Amino acid sequence: MSQPSIRITIEPEYMEEHSTPENEHYLFSYTITIENMGEEEIQLLERHWIITDGNGEANEVHGPGVVGEQPYIAPDDEFEYTSSAAFPTPIGFMQGHYLMQTASGARFKAPIPAFRLAIPGTVN
Numbered sequence: 001m002s003q004p005s006i007r008i009t010i011e012p013e014y015m016e017e018h019s020t021p022e023n024e025h026y027l028f029s030y031t032i033t034i035e036n037m038g039e040e041e042i043q044l045l046e047r048h049w050i051i052t053d054g055n056g057e058a059n060e061v062h063g064p065g066v067v068g069e070q071p072y073i074a075p076d077d078e079f080e081y082t083s084s085a086a087f088p089t090p091i092g093f094m095q096g097h098y099l100m101q102t103a104s105g106a107r108f109k110a111p112i113p114a115f116r117l118a119i120p121g122t123v124n
Contacts, residue, residue: 004102005037006073010115015084024088028117031082032066034098034110036073041103043072044079049096049112054089066098091118 015027036042049061064070071079085094095114101107 004040004042004100004106004108004110006042006100006110007033007035007037008098008110008112009033009035010113012115012117014117014119016119021090026087026090026092026119027084028087028092029082029084030094030115030117031080032112033078033080034073035078036075038102039075041072041074042100043070044098045070045101045107046099047096048099049094051085052093053087054091061096085117087117090122091116093117 010030010032012028012030015029018027019025034044044065046062046064047066050058051061052058067081067083069081073079085092093114093116094112096112097109098112099107100110
């Protein structure tokens with residue numbers, strides 16, 4: 001059986017209408033697409049995030065699945081979901097990994113590339 005192959009892409013967005021900068025509350029959404037480019041079905045079992053605000057304060061988040069689901073992703077298919085994160089600063093970073101399992105039972109970590117959440121115009 002070949003090595004599982006997945007692609008993870010992230011689209012962050014500042015949610016100005018739900019943010020209150022005067023209270024140091026900046027809300028961002030992010031849409032993640034997980035593409036299964038392998039030859040067998042995979043399931044997303046767990047997530048592990050390291051969430052860092054603009055002050056360098058980091059929090060780790062572990063849990064089953066994403067947005068209440070532990071999706072199965074068929075070969076040449078994708079799963080997309082949107083979630084959110086709040087920060088006390090106008091910029092933050094997220095990175096981590098998903099624990100995945102193939103249909104044949106092999107488990108592997110799929111790295112989630114680091115991405116920046118920032119108010120437009122804050123950084124180039």
